[in-house]
Amino acid sequence: MEAQNVVISKKGMLWYKTGHAWIYRDDLLKTASARSGDIVDVLDERGKFLGKAFYGEKSKISLRILTREKEVVDRQFFKQRIEKAIARRGERATGRNAARLIFSEGDSLPGLIVDKYAEWIVLQALIPGIESRLGEIADIIVVLLSPRGIVLRNDANARTLEGLPLEKKILRGEKPDLVEITEGEIRYLVDVWSGHKTGAYLDQAENRCSVARHAYGSVLDCFAYQGHFSLHCSSKAESVTAIESSNDSIAMLEKNITLNARANITPIAGNAFDLLRAYHKEKRGFDMIILDPPPLARKRAHADDALRGYKEINLRAMHLLNPGGTLATFSCSHSISRDLFTEIVRIAAADARCGFRVVRELCQASDHPILLNIPETSYLKGLILQKI
Ligand code: SAH
Numbered sequence: 001m002e003a004q005n006v007v008i009s010k011k012g013m014l015w016y017k018t019g020h021a022w023i024y025r026d027d028l029l030k031t032a033s034a035r036s037g038d039i040v041d042v043l044d045e046r047g048k049f050l051g052k053a054f055y056g057e058k059s060k061i062s063l064r065i066l067t068r069e070k071e072v073v074d075r076q077f078f079k080q081r082i083e084k085a086i087a088r089r090g091e092r093a094t095g096r097n098a099a100r101l102i103f104s105e106g107d108s109l110p111g112l113i114v115d116k117y118a119e120w121i122v123l124q125a126l127i128p129g130i131e132s133r134l135g136e137i138a139d140i141i142v143v144l145l146s147p148r149g150i151v152l153r154n155d156a157n158a159r160t161l162e163g164l165p166l167e168k169k170i171l172r173g174e175k176p177d178l179v180e181i182t183e184g185e186i187r188y189l190v191d192v193w194s195g196h197k198t199g200a201y202l203d204q205a206e207n208r209c210s211v212a213r214h215a216y217g218s219v220l221d222c223f224a225y226q227g228h229f230s231l232h233c234s235s236k237a238e239s240v241t242a243i244e245s246s247n248d249s250i251a252m253l254e255k256n257i258t259l260n261a262r263a264n265i266t267p268i269a270g271n272a273f274d275l276l277r278a279y280h281k282e283k284r285g286f287d288m289i290i291l292d293p294p295p296l297a298r299k300r301a302h303a304d305d306a307l308r309g310y311k312e313i314n315l316r317a318m319h320l321l322n323p324g325g326t327l328a329t330f331s332c333s334h335s336i337s338r339d340l341f342t343e344i345v346r347i348a349a350a351d352a353r354c355g356f357r358v359v360r361e362l363c364q365a366s367d368h369p370i371l372l373n374i375p376e377t378s379y380l381k382g383l384i385l386q387k388i
Contacts, residue, residue, distance in 0.1 A: 019373030023063035037128035054129025058163035064110035106369035122198040149173030217287030222272040227253035276316035314348035355388035
């Protein structure tokens with residue numbers, strides 16, 4: 001079939017030259033009869049070939065560049081990209097049997113998420129170009145990894161921006177029960193069918209180990225989900241208090257406590273904002289506090305509320321920290337930059353009248369690769385701070 005040509009404007013061209021992989025709708029001059037999911041040739045105003053891209057009719061991001069070469073984009077092309085992404089990882093290097101194998105643009109496969117949980121694979125298609133090739137991609141994964149099953153978690157809200165429906169199904173093999181994962185010293189259970197994201201927050205895996213190295217005395221893990229930070233810290237701490245608002249997550253956290261035989265973790269079902277305030281009133285103190293909230297700003301328009309939220313929890317945690325104590329604080333909001341996040345934490349410290357030493361700056365795990373020229377691939381920011 002003849003490839004469709006999509007022509008981009010001079011402004012789009014300048015953007016393209018920055019090395020970014022997205023072209024926005026405003027920068028398209030001609031789309032011919034391209035349809036969502038098509039692979040199109042991208043041309044400049046004079047008709048010069050720039051690359052090949054996935055086209056999407058609904059999204060503001062109309063083109064996602066696949067290659068800047070005049071090469072054939074077929075099953076072999078996708079197979080090679082998938083093989084390369086997998087080769088960049090490796091179980092032995094990470095000490096865990098769960099990993100993100102493909103991180104969308106970060107692995108030059110825009111719109112595709114592939115996570116491995118032991119012998120299972122979870123797939124997510126975020127754009128029509130991947131959606132229409134899911135069968136082909138599942139076949140490639142079966143050949144390369146022989147999983148016991150492939151679960152399709154197409155329930156990410158980002159799909160609605162692309163005009164795609166939300167659904168979950170088993171693509172290949174069996175439906176898993178709970179999958180047991182090893183992550184360094186700890187083990188935890190994952191429900192890949194209904195857990196958050198594709199089952200767990202794999203992006204925090206390396207940070208959990210880094211943070212746990214500083215654990216001692218009394219630890220407070222706010223926004224604990226199924227207790228992964230708590231479990232890592234519990235072997236070094238005397239006691240861990242894990243706050244989580246969702247009862248389902250607390251139930252799994254309890255299972256994980258039993259699995260690891262960690263009697264010093266106390267799960268508390270509740271709102272971290274309220275509990276931080278209550279602990280302050282009760283004049284409680286902690287030697288380490290972990291703040292890993294959900295994205296408080298899902299949209300740029302909510303940024304102000306989010307800033308207030310981040311400042312509040314950080315300020316309260318700073319008051320609750322014993323002298324010499326450690327604060328591990330994170331933000332996974334795409335719309336809040338690292339500089340802005342650091343600024344909020346700095347303002348909180350000034351208000352709390354506390355000095356802090358920056359022990360470490362953290363980012364997402366290395367199996368969520370960040371591309372220098374696609375700043376959106378970087379979203380998780382963290383600081384380990386020691387109260388002076
Ligand atoms: N630290 C976890 C991931 C945390 S995700 C890990 O490494 O696996 C954020 C968690 O905060 C979610 O489980 C969500 O249910 C919970 N949450 C959201 N709002 C909350 C609130 N106000 N108080 C307590 N927990 C909350």
